Amino acid sequence: MDFFSLEQLKELATVYGYWAVFAGIAIENTGIPIPGETITIIGGFLAGSGELNYWLVLLTAIAGAVTGDNFGYWIGRIGGWQFLLKLSRFFRLPDEEVEKAKDKFVENAAKAVFFGRFITLLRIFAGPIAGIVEMPYPKFLFYNFMGAAIWGVIVVTLAYFVGMIIPLSQLISLIAKFGFIALLIFAAWVFIPILVKSYQKNPS
Numbered sequence: 001m002d003f004f005s006l007e008q009l010k011e012l013a014t015v016y017g018y019w020a021v022f023a024g025i026a027i028e029n030t031g032i033p034i035p036g037e038t039i040t041i042i043g044g045f046l047a048g049s050g051e052l053n054y055w056l057v058l059l060t061a062i063a064g065a066v067t068g069d070n071f072g073y074w075i076g077r078i079g080g081w082q083f084l085l086k087l088s089r090f091f092r093l094p095d096e097e098v099e100k101a102k103d104k105f106v107e108n109a110a111k112a113v114f115f116g117r118f119i120t121l122l123r124i125f126a127g128p129i130a131g132i133v134e135m136p137y138p139k140f141l142f143y144n145f146m147g148a149a150i151w152g153v154i155v156v157t158l159a160y161f162v163g164m165i166i167p168l169s170q171l172i173s174l175i176a177k178f179g180f181i182a183l184l185i186f187a188a189w190v191f192i193p194i195l196v197k198s199y200q201k202n203p204s
Contacts, residue, residue: 004035006169013042018056022064029068031075031128037155038172044159045168058156065117065148069127073140076131109135113143117151
């Protein structure tokens with residue numbers, strides 16, 4: 001939200017309605033860091049005030065999330081791995097370590113794609129990363145759709161009902177805090193076992 005004020009995003013959602021919800025979350029899920037979830041929350045909020053239809057906001061949010069992640073997946077699948085190797089070599093990371101990181105993600109790809117919807121940053125990059133590590137497309141499509149559907153129901157419904165009680169800015173702040181906390185939990189889940197293994201190998 002550094003480049004867009006809440007007033008600008010609300011005006012965007014008011015003027016373009018369902019198209020703003022669809023495009024916002026689709027672009028974000030492609031791998032471009034724009035406030036797509038915030039626009040979805042505003043869409044749910046506007047539905048609660050009677051300016052938009054709840055069901056159409058929900059359907060466009062799910063459709064945008066699925067579409068964006070699919071674009072991100074194929075962008076990562078087509079050229080992402082070679083780009084990642086070049087980037088890792090630039091930072092002097094051995095290819096073997098990058099391969100290990102790839103295998104680590106593959107082991108948890110389904111969880112990352114599904115739960116990534118609710119996690120700050122991972123929501124943006126889960127699709128492209130799934131493509132980079134060549135997660136089987138049917139498996140990706142299933143978890144992508146299931147995650148998008150549950151995420152859409154929770155976010156739009158929460159914005160619809162809770163938005164009637166508290167101001168929009170406070171609602172967005174609460175959901176953002178949840179996403180950040182989820183990111184910290186995810187980071188701990190991924191990195192703590194790595195640090196423990198590293199300490200066990202090199203206790204000194």
